Amino acid sequence: MNYPPAGSPPPMSPPPGSTPPPPPGGAPQPYYYPPPPPPPKSGSPLKWILIGCGILGGLGLLSCGGCVLWATMLAGSMQESIQAAEQRIRSSKIVEGELGAVKKVSPPANQQQPGRQDMRIQFRVEGEKKSGTVEAMMTFSGTSFKLGSMTLEVDGGDKQIPLEDAAK
Numbered sequence: 001m002n003y004p005p006a007g008s009p010p011p012m013s014p015p016p017g018s019t020p021p022p023p024p025g026g027a028p029q030p031y032y033y034p035p036p037p038p039p040p041k042s043g044s045p046l047k048w049i050l051i052g053c054g055i056l057g058g059l060g061l062l063s064c065g066g067c068v069l070w071a072t073m074l075a076g077s078m079q080e081s082i083q084a085a086e087q088r089i090r091s092s093k094i095v096e097g098e099l100g101a102v103k104k105v106s107p108p109a110n111q112q113q114p115g116r117q118d119m120r121i122q123f124r125v126e127g128e129k130k131s132g133t134v135e136a137m138m139t140f141s142g143t144s145f146k147l148g149s150m151t152l153e154v155d156g157g158d159k160q161i162p163l164e165d166a167a168k
Contacts (some may be wrong), residue, residue, distance in 0.1 A: 077144035082108055082121065084147050085136040089125060092163050098154050099127025136154045
């Protein structure tokens with residue numbers, strides 16, 4: 001290798017085989033855009049498991065809410081039928097004729113027959129002359145109860161008297 005003598009200025013031309021530097025203010029260099037970002041990762045399995053559990057939980061809450069709503073409507077229908085039966089008892093001329101003026105109608109006792117949708121409701125009735133039991137049949141029709149036939153049994157008697165006049 002040939003080295004320039006000590007104290008001499010550096011050479012002005014590039015060594016052979018190298019590319020010359022661009023001219024000052026010279027030709028623009030090509031611009032390279034940065035590579036696009038990598039695509040986002042698809043969701044982890046945990047994310048999909050949580051989404052599935054959330055959907056199942058929501059469906060469970062909806063079905064439980066529907067059951068609660070149905071039971072509330074059913075209880076309201078039963079209460080309306082019981083009130084209608086009490087009103088029929090108080091306004092019945094047959095009850096008044098057998099027991100005297102109605103003084104008290106006790107809260108009903110329920111008796112449901114197994115395997116049937118009918119329910120017998122028994123009211124204890126106290127009149128001025130006597131006491132007795134009124135039995136009312138209630139029929140269930142999917143979402144409500146409907147009051148049906150009613151009979152009176154006077155204490156000490158062995159016959160049941162239909163309350164025809166009360167079926168208004």
